[in-house]
Structure formats: C-alpha cells, structure tokens
Amino acid sequence: MTERSAIRDAAIRAMLPIAAEEGWTWSTIRAGLAAAGEDPALAESHFPTGPAGAVAAWIDLSNREMEAAAEAEDVAALRVPARIRRLVELRFQAVAPHKRALRRALSLLALPWNTPVALRTTAGTVSAIWYAAGDTSADFSWYTRRATLAGVYGTTLAYWMRDDDPDTAAAMEFLDRRLADVARLGRMRRRAA
Numbered sequence: 001m002t003e004r005s006a007i008r009d010a011a012i013r014a015m016l017p018i019a020a021e022e023g024w025t026w027s028t029i030r031a032g033l034a035a036a037g038e039d040p041a042l043a044e045s046h047f048p049t050g051p052a053g054a055v056a057a058w059i060d061l062s063n064r065e066m067e068a069a070a071e072a073e074d075v076a077a078l079r080v081p082a083r084i085r086r087l088v089e090l091r092f093q094a095v096a097p098h099k100r101a102l103r104r105a106l107s108l109l110a111l112p113w114n115t116p117v118a119l120r121t122t123a124g125t126v127s128a129i130w131y132a133a134g135d136t137s138a139d140f141s142w143y144t145r146r147a148t149l150a151g152v153y154g155t156t157l158a159y160w161m162r163d164d165d166p167d168t169a170a171a172m173e174f175l176d177r178r179l180a181d182v183a184r185l186g187r188m189r190r191r192a193a
Helices: 006-022 026-035 040-046 050-073 080-109 112-132 140-160 169-192
Strands: none
Touching (some): 006 040, 026 040, 026 050, 050 080, 050 112, 080 140, 140 169
C-alpha cells in the first residue's frame, strides 16, 4: 500500500499542472511540495521512490476520491455492471482535467523498470473499483473479477487516452461495449458448462 499523508496529497494536487507540462520528475516533486507549503528539500523523504512513487501516490489518491464520490452518490443502488461503469466514469471524470499529466504518468509507468509499480497500481485501481462496487468475494472469483476488469479498464483507458479531449462520452460507449462482451462471454461459458 502507498504511504498516505495530507502533505503528500496536497503536493500531488499541486504537481498535476506541472507534471502536465514537464512530466513526472524530481523537479516536479520539489515544485509540488513548495506549492503545498512544504520544504522542497524534503522531496526524498515524502516520495522516497521518486517520480514513479509520486505517480503511484496520485493513483492511490484518485482511487480514494473515486470511492468517496461513489459513497456520496450511492452507487450501491445500481446493478453490478452499472456500478462498475459508473465507478470507471467517476474515475475518468476526476482525472479528466489532468489528462496530460495522466498521459505523462502512463508513459513513466510504461518504462520497463517501472513495471512493478504499474502492476501494483493497476491491481490497486481494479480492486478499489470492485470494493466500491460492493464486492465481498474471497474465493477464486476475487482473482477472475479483478483480472477481467484490469483488461477492460486498461483497454478503455487506452481508448480514452488517444487524444487530449477530456470528454469521457466516447470512452464510456467503448466501456459499454467491453462490458457487454464480458457479459456475453459469461453467458456462453454458463451454457457450455
């Protein structure tokens, strides 16, 4: 789990416009800390794993904000596929103003030496979505649900990242098609059993 603190959260929020222009670097971390009222010399103390750790902290913060938005909206009243859709939509809407910073974050995580961070953050995000959707499974379906959602979420995110337009409507239509594919696959599997 990512270390959490109010200072780190404030610094991450301050870093977003800087990261959109300059990328996720030590300079961005120091500037974000300074903007949050913290000593930039403490960058390594607050973000010991550097820029990749700052990206992981942003993803964790986004997960927590998505969960809070879901609680405020009471997504539990929806059916499970609609909950998943709404949670992904909430997540995209929250990061839409920072889409360029997200593109730079994804580029950083795509570097081979950041693969472990990329895998952890993906797992964290899909778990956060499933928990916010009310998943309480503790059997093999815990893994299959997350693996399936990781594929669906990853392809939807890639589709959305095609351009700088923050609008999420086309991505949500893409997600709807992917969720329909998963449901169709599940029905075919049940018939074959």
